[in-house]
Amino acid sequence: FLAMRNAHEDCEEVVKQVSKNGRLMFVLQQKLKNLKTTLHRWNHNGFGNEHENLKSKLKILKDIQLKLTTAGLEVLSRGIEQVVQQKQILHMDNPQANKKSLRNMMNLLRSYGQA
Numbered sequence: 001f002l003a004m005r006n007a008h009e010d011c012e013e014v015v016k017q018v019s020k021n022g023r024l025m026f027v028l029q030q031k032l033k034n035l036k037t038t039l040h041r042w043n044h045n046g047f048g049n050e051h052e053n054l055k056s057k058l059k060i061l062k063d064i065q066l067k068l069t070t071a072g073l074e075v076l077s078r079g080i081e082q083v084v085q086q087k088q089i090l091h092m093d094n095p096q097a098n099k100k101s102l103r104n105m106m107n108l109l110r111s112y113g114q115a
Helices: 002-007 011-047 050-090 095-114
Strands: none
């Protein structure tokens, strides 16, 4: 079988074609590997470690959100205290109205905490 193939006139041409294509494919494969490595290095040098950058940005965002929430609660608390003080002044002679105002303020504060 092998001798018959070698004796055929097209056998040498087929082997040459395969070796050309094989070598070209090998060269292409090496170039693609090199490109992958080069792009990876370029990406890391140009943009840094994506996972670390993302972690850092998320931490900054969480800190800002915490500050905003804390500041918002403080402002709300001060506002409620002022309203309660005003109500107390207005209803000094009416303790029932004062209790109702305090209940309303506490409900408002609870609803803000659940939002």
